[in-house]
Amino acid sequence: MDVYLIDGTYELFRHFFAVPAEQDAGGQEIGAVRGVLTSVLGMIENGATHLGVATDHVVESFRNDLYPGYKTSEGVAPELLSQFPILEDALESMGVVVWPMVHYEADDALASAAAKASKDERVGQVFVCTPDKDLSQCVVGTRIVQLDRRHGVLRDEEGVVAKFGVKPHSIPDYLAVVGDSADGFPGLPGWGKKAAALTFSQYPHLEDIPKDWTSWDPSIRGARRLSAALAEGWADAQLFRTLATLRLDVPVFDNVDDLCWNGPGPRFAHMCGRLKAPELLARSNSLQ
Numbered sequence: 001m002d003v004y005l006i007d008g009t010y011e012l013f014r015h016f017f018a019v020p021a022e023q024d025a026g027g028q029e030i031g032a033v034r035g036v037l038t039s040v041l042g043m044i045e046n047g048a049t050h051l052g053v054a055t056d057h058v059v060e061s062f063r064n065d066l067y068p069g070y071k072t073s074e075g076v077a078p079e080l081l082s083q084f085p086i087l088e089d090a091l092e093s094m095g096v097v098v099w100p101m102v103h104y105e106a107d108d109a110l111a112s113a114a115a116k117a118s119k120d121e122r123v124g125q126v127f128v129c130t131p132d133k134d135l136s137q138c139v140v141g142t143r144i145v146q147l148d149r150r151h152g153v154l155r156d157e158e159g160v161v162a163k164f165g166v167k168p169h170s171i172p173d174y175l176a177v178v179g180d181s182a183d184g185f186p187g188l189p190g191w192g193k194k195a196a197a198l199t200f201s202q203y204p205h206l207e208d209i210p211k212d213w214t215s216w217d218p219s220i221r222g223a224r225r226l227s228a229a230l231a232e233g234w235a236d237a238q239l240f241r242t243l244a245t246l247r248l249d250v251p252v253f254d255n256v257d258d259l260c261w262n263g264p265g266p267r268f269a270h271m272c273g274r275l276k277a278p279e280l281l282a283r284s285n286s287l288q
C-alpha cells in the first residue's frame with residue numbers, strides 16, 4: 001500500500017482562489033470545500049486507498065508564543081477561514097481521516113504522519129501532498145516523497161537537493177538564515193539562497209559551521225561577511241530554525257490501517273446536499 005498525506009490548508013486556500021464562489025442555503029460560503037472534496041475523491045478514484053488530511057483549524061499555533069512575528073490569520077478572508085470547520089466535517093463524513101490542528105500546525109501533523117507511516121513495512125511509499133517547502137525536510141530517499149499535485153511534480157531526496165541545494169535534514173537550518181516570508185520570520189541579513197545552499201551543503205547544521213570564517217570551504221564566497229552576520233544573529237538563527245522544524249510527536253493515528261478509506265459515512269448524503277454536489281455522493285457510493 002501507499003499512503004497519501006494531504007495538506008488540507010493548502011488545498012482549501014488553493015480552491016478558494018481557483019473556483020467560483022458558492023453559498024449554501026444559509027448564505028455560508030462552501031465553494032472551496034466542494035472543490036477540495038472533489039479533488040480528494042478524485043485521488044481515491046485514481047487508486048489511493050490510505051490517506052489522511054491535516055488542516056489548520058486555528059491558524060495560530062505554539063510558534064506564535066515563541067515568536068510574535070509568526071504568521072497569524074490576520075488578513076485572511078473570513079469567507080475562507082469559515083470554511084475550515086466545514087471542510088473538516090465534510091471530509092470526516094466522506095470517510096477520510098482528518099487532523100484539525102489547534103496547538104500544532106497542519107505541517108506538524110503531516111510530518112508526524114509521514115514519519116510514522118514510513119515505519120510500517122507494508123507501506124511502499126509515503127506521499128506528502130503539498131508544495132510547501134517546509135515539508136521538504138520530511139523527505140527520506142524515495143520512501144517519503146513530496147508531491148505537488150497541482151503541477152504534477154514529485155520530489156524525492158535528490159529532488160530536494162536539486163531544488164534547494166541542501167539535503168532534507170538541512171532544510172530547517174537553510175530556512176533559518178534565508179527566512180520564510182509565508183511563515184513570518186526574516187532570516188539573517190546578507191544570507192541569500194545561494195550562499196545558504198553552498199554553506200549547508202558543506203555544513204549540514206548551524207553548529208557545524210566553523211566559527212572562524214577562514215576555516216570555511218573556499219567555494220563559499222563572502223564567508224567573512226556571512227560569518228559575522230551569523231555570529232551577530234546566532235540567537236535569531238536558532239529561534240528561526242526552531243520555528244522551521246516540524247514536530248514529529250503529534251498524535252495522528254495508531255495504525256496505518258486507520259487511514260484506509262472504506263466509503264462515506266451516513267452523514268455524507270446530507271453534506272452533499274448542503275454542498276450542492278449530489279455527484280460526489282454518487283461517485284463515492286460507486287467506489288464501494
